[in-house]
Amino acid sequence: MTDRDRHPHDPAPSLRTLVREAVERAWVRAVESDALPAMPADQAPPEVEITRPDNPEHGDFASNLALKLARPLRRSPLAIAGAIADELRRDPAPDNPVGSVEVAPPGFLNLRVDPAAVLRAVDAALAAGPAFGRVPPMRVAASGPLHVPASGPRAAAMAATVPGPGTAAEPGAGAHAPVPATPPRPPHVNVEFVSANPTGPLHIGNARGAFVGDLLCRVLEAAGQRVTREYYFNDFGSQVRQLGASVLAIREGREIPEGGYRGAYVHDLAAELPEEILARALETGAEADAFVGRWASERVRQGIEASLAHLGVHFDVWTSEGSLYSDGWVDRAVERLQDGGWLYEQDGALWFRSTAFGDDKDRVVRRSNGEFTYFGSDIGYLLQKFDRGFDHLVYVWGADHHGTVARVRNAAQALGFDKAAVEMLLIAWVRFVRDGQEVSMSKRAGEFITLDELLEEIGVDAARWFIAARGHTSGIDFDIELAKKQSSENPVYYVQYAHARISSILRKAAEAGLAPAEAGLASAVRPAADGLASALGDDEIALGLAKLLLRLPEVVEDAAAQHETQGVTAYATELATAFHAFYRDRRVVDTADPATSRARLALVTATRITLANTLALLGISAPDSM
């Protein structure tokens, strides 16, 4: 991508992306100028990786490209690195942020960012405000790692091996070819999560899935994707009938039947059941349980929606399993599988040939009694979702559902969709412990801690952080007493404190006449970029803070690519720490030196924007005082 492809209002690419593009250009030019041999035609060129080295002596960015090229090019890594470094130093692109290049044994390229580029980027962050950190959609598929792009610098480096007429011979052909780095429209992703059946209130076991799903959505949105948040629920069948039977029994003063639901909420429902509904239910005779069940489950569903709203989780679409049948999706899906020859009958049941796609066994779609299985619903739902135009489906499931992953993805393939477009995120279990004893979360037995109760004990912000800071694959032991005790020392408050502290500084600055009063907070203090440079450009401490806040777009890219948010919480902590250190070492509000003060206020304002945007990515509040 070159400068002219970018528009001022597009999400800005990360510094790392600009650096990678510069290294790719340098590699291409090194091949074109015969400083480096081209890739052997039978080998795929390696991805250009740009990393942030741990050791600051290694610069702001580093690349192992020369190490990876050593074998295929049959040259020493140091020689390759030297050739790329030479071209990098000659790069004429105006948006090249690389200020200096070093080659370090065994062959690393260590890159330093030009301070002027840092200040330009901070200025852009100030201008972007709440949009800072948003990045363009990734040029590689979100699923599947690193497919080889059909064109671009790497292809050019390969094409140079077979110099056909008018391809690589043309100077800069690779770097300046009109490569569509972003698809014509952003990918539209459906994320289905929570999806607990409305037979009882959400308990704290559901909280992890709710947070993980919502966090993923926020991250994908920041990475330029369109996201639909979807909740799938069952509004018919035996569970709902059992709920109705339980409510009815209580209302009529009978014993709750075997296998019924017993929580306090069931008694509440019985008390709230309107006379009119009760009367109509009894008129239906044998269907009374189901009738009451439908009423009760809708009532419960509304309660779930309210609980989720307290978590800051809102769904765009609620889909009932029943609608997949009444709208004909299951029938159409079955027909399509029939046509493809993926179904067969045996023992009176209808089976899907999942083994044809590597599954352990074939799976029943319709039972011999004529009823469809849950899997049957899944198949109809797949067709419905793809028909709605989604490019990618994500299912956030409990880890106990891992056995059903293969069959659903296989069914997608059999229906003619790309299996890679169907992805399951398996959320590991949360074990709830109180006084060393595991607390069971059984709705039927009525012993569980509800989500609403949990939030009274520890706030939403602390709970969100707790989940976001952990990988979704690792099991968590959640000790309720410990969590209450630790909520007051949750790192989330450390980050929020930094934000509140900056807000306070900006208020002070406004009082001192150094910043526009109301702006102090919302809009930015923006001295001209050269003003920033003269006041901050030679200050390593200020520059260090600036470079750190400019990492947010990279954090967003990584989180979206990996579907993980631990990097976001770690980054938030790191940025807060860096700010506290800056605050210790540099006086921000200083009427004796207004020029420096204004430049530092701009930097601190940019830090505040970055902290706020990072917290927003996590769905956590950014208070101005606390």
Next chain:
RNA sequence: GCGCCCGUAGCUCAGUGGAUAGAGCGUCAGGUUGCGGACCUGAAGGUCGUGGGUUCGAGUCCCGCCGGGCGCGCCA
């Protein structure tokens, strides 16, 4: 038995095949007559469960073993 996930500092957890394995909490020792002390500086603390293998390089990839969780229905 077969399959999937997990095992990293006292605790809770990070760590896209790269350079000296990190953070928070806890512990210990320090720090403020200036913009918020819910802060800052430093220290101690690790055979990355274990044994092999792959390679220039392995906490990371492959195989075996040990320990923990989950799954293996014409249940949902």
